[in-house]
Amino acid sequence: xxxxxxxxxxxxxxxxxxxxxxxxxxxxxxxxxxxxxxxxxxxxxxxxxxxxxxxxxxxxxxxxxxxxxxxxxxxxxxxxxxxxxxxxxxxxxxxxxxxxxxxx
Numbered sequence: 001x002x003x004x005x006x007x008x009x010x011x012x013x014x015x016x017x018x019x020x021x022x023x024x025x026x027x028x029x030x031x032x033x034x035x036x037x038x039x040x041x042x043x044x045x046x047x048x049x050x051x052x053x054x055x056x057x058x059x060x061x062x063x064x065x066x067x068x069x070x071x072x073x074x075x076x077x078x079x080x081x082x083x084x085x086x087x088x089x090x091x092x093x094x095x096x097x098x099x100x101x102x103x104x
Contacts, residue, residue, distance in 0.1 A: 027067075027069060030089070031087050031089055035051055045079070047082060052071060054071060066090050073086075083099065085097065085099045
């Protein structure tokens with residue numbers, strides 16, 4: 001059996017794509033748990049029980065290339081109106097969670 005260089009390249013590319021997908025799912029779950037705790041702390045209700053990836057980019061952080069991910073979510077404070085929020089993670093580190101202005 002003779003393995004060609006192209007076979008190795010294809011294997012590495014497919015493996016990288018699979019790892020990125022798996023890692024992105026675990027980071028999304030991490031973002032969700034941070035957002036859920038943040039909403040509970042501020043006594044608002046997270047709607048749809050989810051966060052959605054809004055955008056991502058590769059960035060330089062602490063001397064390394066990392067992926068910056070921005071997630072959006074919706075919440076309510078009164079049960080009547082929906083408000084938007086955003087969570088930003090670099091790698092698996094939470095950088096910030098912002099809630100738009102809402103009625104108390």
